[in-house]
Amino acid sequence: MKLVRLLLFISAILVLQTQLNAQQERISGVVVDMKDTPLQFASIYMEELLTTVSSDENGNFSLVVPKNYNEIHLRITMVGKKTEQLVIKRGQFSRVLRIKMEELSYTLKEITVNPILQNTINSNSSIVFDEEAIERIQAFSLMDILNTIPGKATVAPNIDKPQMLNLRGNQEGNYALNNSLGIAIVVDGVNLSNDANMQTRSLSQFSMGGGALSGAKSYTGGDVPFQGIDLRDIPVETIEKVEIIQGVASAQFSELTDGAILIDRKAAKTPWSFVTNVNGGSTNFSLSKGVELSKKAGALNLAVNYAISNPDPRDKVKQFNRLSTSAMWSKNFTKKLRNTLSLDFNKKIDQVKQDPDDETEQLSYSRDYGLRISNRLNLRTESSFAKNINLTFSYSQGQQHSYKQWKLNQSPKGYSYKDTTGIYEGVLLSGRYIAEEEISGKPVTGSMNLNANAHVYTGDVLHVLSYGFSGNYSNNGGKGIIADPDKPRWINQGGQNARPYSFEYLDPLINYGFFVSDNFSVKVGERKLISNLGMRLDQQNGSWSVQPRLSTVLKWNRNLDFTAAFGVSSKSPTMAHRYPAPTFLDIPLILAYNSDASLYLVYTEKMIADNSHLKPSKSMQAEVGVRYQHPWFSSSLTAYWKNNTDGFSTVKKYKQTTLPEYTYYFDAVQKKMIYDQTGGFVNFYGYGDYRMDNLLNLMTYGLDWMVNVKKIEPIHTSLNFSTSVMVSQERPRGTDIVSLSEGIDIQGEKIWYVLFPPSSYDTKLNVMSKLGTTTHIPRLGFIVMANFDLFWTRRTRSKYGDKIQQSTFYQDLAGNAKPYPADFEKIPVRDLSLSKNNQPFIYGCLNLSVAKELKKRFRIAVTAYNVLNIQPENLIYSPTNVESFTVEKFNAPLSITGGISFKF
Structure with a gap:
């Protein structure tokens, strides 16, 4: 029945x-x-x-x-x-x-050169840049566009170090890594993934924050494991539109906790376009063309972009090179069937060359080559259950190679090289050689998205139902960590030494999910309520994640809207999180040498990490807002709350190791060191490793207020204003285990490890405003833009106001956490040195941009950052020496970007 x-x-x-x-x-x-x-x-x-x-x-x-x-x-x-x-x-x-x-032309009466806050099908709080606004920024990469949104400082282009984006969250330490990882970068419907990036040293030895190879000569390295996409890889000249989602995204989007950047590239007939921008030692060139092949063959868009940067042209030691090419073929096969095939190639070299005057002979580089092919198919049908069907495939493959060298001049060192557990004779290194670190990866990613929408009525209410499936694949077949036992960079650091670790035999990561959403509008009295109610179900690293999402707009009248949104989202761990290199604890037992012989007896314990327990990081967000649209101005006020949980971080774990005691002597006849066990045993303390877990929790709430005054015709000028207030509260989970330099006696037992609450437990406040003017004279094709960033305050308040944190438990010899006896008086304390760099005064920065168009084909533009060259300073005195201080500077010095664009 x-x-x-x-x-x-x-x-x-x-x-x-x-x-x-x-x-x-x-x-x-x-x-x-x-x-x-x-x-x-x-x-x-x-x-x-x-x-x-x-x-x-x-x-x-x-x-x-x-x-x-x-x-x-x-x-x-x-x-x-x-x-x-x-x-x-x-x-x-x-x-x-x-x-x-x-x-598009500066001679049009009305043009849009500033970002616009919009209600879109993707979010209630999207900030949209159109083609004209993107061109006006004179960007070297996508990061320069994103720096113009409310709450971000407008700074000069800088592609000499990785550019990672943070939205509505803590921008320091592992919190920043998690925020960046949780921002989806979607290009033409394809979610770019960094999940196969494993360019990191041993996690157990260097932790998550220190895993990437640092650059030589104090320069920043070029690798970005454990986080999102390096935005230097994304040139902007071929972009038609950028949509920034800071709040709740629709249920269609997966693998995100902290927002999304949606990018649509140009796909139609366009003239030849040449663009170049120069800033200091950085130069960017771009050439593109959209060709209509024929009425039936569609259009072919071709583009090439090359950027080169050197922060100090006087010595040319540091250099960054980026080459990006793309080809996109679009065709309407019928009135209802459209297909777009894209092919992208990128090459990046971030290098610190050897300085001939550097006695340590330091050099480093990070090289990255990548090829991506993707295809989008859109079919319109007459079926009510599948009005539009979209199918997207993408496959990418790359080659990553990171290298660093440093000439060492040290005393002889004992070195361990075996990859099995046991006691053996290691080697004695001279201590004078060129040390090397090297990592080689071959990341491979693939994705598939299938979605459709249906139109269903309940009475007079139309429901636009969207539903679909998405899946992604990540793997890495590189050689991995290449460790030469004759040239180690770090010797016995934290009781560990580097071993070779291949990525070739690791299991791939496969995540997939389903979504359904209902967009509808109903009458509420005389008002109109537009809502998008959705649900996602994702399988990520063996865990199912249920993610409800709701966005709604109440149109009070033609001028006034009220908005609200709520959503849950998640991000899976990457391969670098899941498959860290094994831990090798190397404990020296004997280190002896003379002119005739040497002996390095060492115990090695191999521990293979199993991070299958990692859960996806999660985010729960809520937004409420009000927007008012007047013929002369518009204003919006958005309040948000976001709770990030289960963020990825590392914590140090220590263990006690009991080993045989040895004695040795030099045999002059055999000219070798002779050793033997004494029959006794020795306990070794202070050896441990870093472990990965879901430890970070962060609550963030704030306000975003935006006002736009339309063009005042007598002075040809429009105004825009924004203020952002953000408060973030760290709530890390777990404990910090600290090894004592001298053990303490508790109830007859020698204790070497004590437990403290997490040291990172801060509340951060940031308040910033942006005031901008745009003067547009159409008859002259002339635009002048002024932008003033005002930094009201940046403060950090620690839970531990006195800088001292008392141990809560200790760890006994069996590894159990125990409370201190009631009568115990020597509970260890920890000086956290919580001297926070709070902003001592209010300061600002003025930026100015001028652009002129000639005959609708040729444009010349100049942008000056910190045009008044105001750099306020603050002296930070040492708490222990009043004569010792450091100088903290605010604002970078004056920087000018000049550029031309020519269409023919």
């Missing part, structure tokens, strides 16, 4: 949908340029159905109009053209629309 009722229900739905389809109307139109030439690949977005269609080779398009809708809203976008927004009344549905699109 249940099966019969189910079949009857499905049949009733099908009949109802057939009747509803008969009631639906269509609108059609043609998109042309100002010369009435049809435009192919223009995007027509209907707000009511959350649907985007593309114009065909003749510029034609058509859309189904939902029943009972008296008006619809269309947004038409096209590469190189001004965006058009239309409201179509029911009486106009039967007309063939003719939409003319103007070419």
